[in-house]
Structures are given as C-alpha cells and as structure tokens.
Amino acid sequence: MGLLIIILGFFVFLRPYYAWEFRNAFFSPAPPPADLAFENKYLRAELAKLNSVKSALGEPSPDLIPALVFSRYPMNFKEEILVGAGRNNGVSGGETVLYNKMLVGKVIKVFGDTSLVETIFDSRFQLAVRVGNGAVDALLSGGAEPQVTLIPGKSKVVSGDIVYSAAAGSPYGLPIGDLGVIKSSADRLFIEAGLNLPYDLNEIKLVSIVKNAAPSD
Secondary structure (H helix, E strand, O other): OHHHHHHHHHHHHHOHHHHHHHHHHHHOOOOOOHHHHHHHHHHHHHHHHHHHHHHHHOOOOOOEEEEEEOOOOOOOOOOEEEEOOOHHHOOOOOOEEEEOOEEEEEEEEEOOOOEEEEEOOOOOOEEEEEEOOOOEEEEEEOOOOOEEEEEEOOOOOOOOOEEEEOOOOOOOOOEEEEEEEEEEOOOOOEEEEEEEOOOOHHHOOEEEEEOOOOOOO
16 A cells, blocks of 8 residues: 555656556546547448438349439539449440339440439430330420420320330330320421429439440350
C-alpha cells in the first residue's frame, strides 16, 4: 500500500505529464479508430441502398443486368436516365431496359461503370409495337406523354388494350402500357391513343438491362 502511495505521489507532484498519460491509458475509454467510423458510415449507406431497391429486385436472372438509377433531383428530367451498370458489367449498347418486366427505354451510351438510357419519354424514341389480342401493328412515339400512333383506321382496338414490343432488336412481347383515349389522326387515315403507364419514372430506383445475345460463330 505504501509503495502505491509513493508511486502516485511521484506522478502527481514530480511528473504530472506522466500522470496524465497514465490516467488516459488505464481509465479513459479509447475513441473509436477513424477507419472504424468511416466503415460504419459506409455500411449504413450500403444498408440504405439495399433497403431502397430490395422490393424491386425480384428474382435474379442470368439474362438481366440490374442497375441502380442515379438521382435526377431536383430537375427530374424524364427523357434520359443514368444507371449504374456499364461496360465493366457487360453492357455494350442498344440493350432494352426494363422496370418490373416492362419496357421503359434503351441504352444509348455506355461508359465504364454507367450507361445512359433513352426512355419512352424522349421525343426521339420510337418503337414498333402491337396492340391487344388482335396483335394490331402500331408505332410507339415517345414524348412527355407517349403516344401509340399509326394504328390502322379499321382496327378493332379499345381503350385498355395492352401495348407490347414487336421491334427487331428488342425481346418480343414486352409490355409497355395500355391504350388510353382513342382518336383519329390528323389525316384521318389512322387512329392513335395516349399510353397509360402503371409507374412514375421519377420513383424508379432500379432497372434491369436485357443482355444482348452473344454473337453466333
């Protein structure tokens, strides 16, 4: 006991610096390493990312490349979206892009880890489609409000008929939306309709890119 008092007295009265170091070493909790704090933030970000997309992920498929959609907030332009999959993930360009198995656009530019997707809300977007159980030929014309145009005037189509892909270069039969209100075209030779969609593009967090078929030998 006496020896302990002598040691403490030495620290307190003769070597206060060493006393402070002794206190910090044995009685103060060590702060978490900086690396651990950064790792904690990274894991929290990863968890938030997984929670935001798990409902849209569905079953994995070897024919699809999942890709996160980068935020466009606050502009929320709908003509193009940037997604988190590119050349390093097997994207080559021209692929069809899906949301919940519905066609939403196609890849137009490919970078190392990202790709630019032209959506059906771009006025330049056009795609041959078919309508309803009668497989009536038509043209999907993109824009802020996509239209189904060039439907033959005598076709038996009605509002609510499904519109699906029928163009070479895209998987056949992908749903796109339903026919809206039907009207005659300006030249009275065809009929046309708006396209009803079951989603809001600004709320999409994850898409799937349909892999291009490998070239045959």
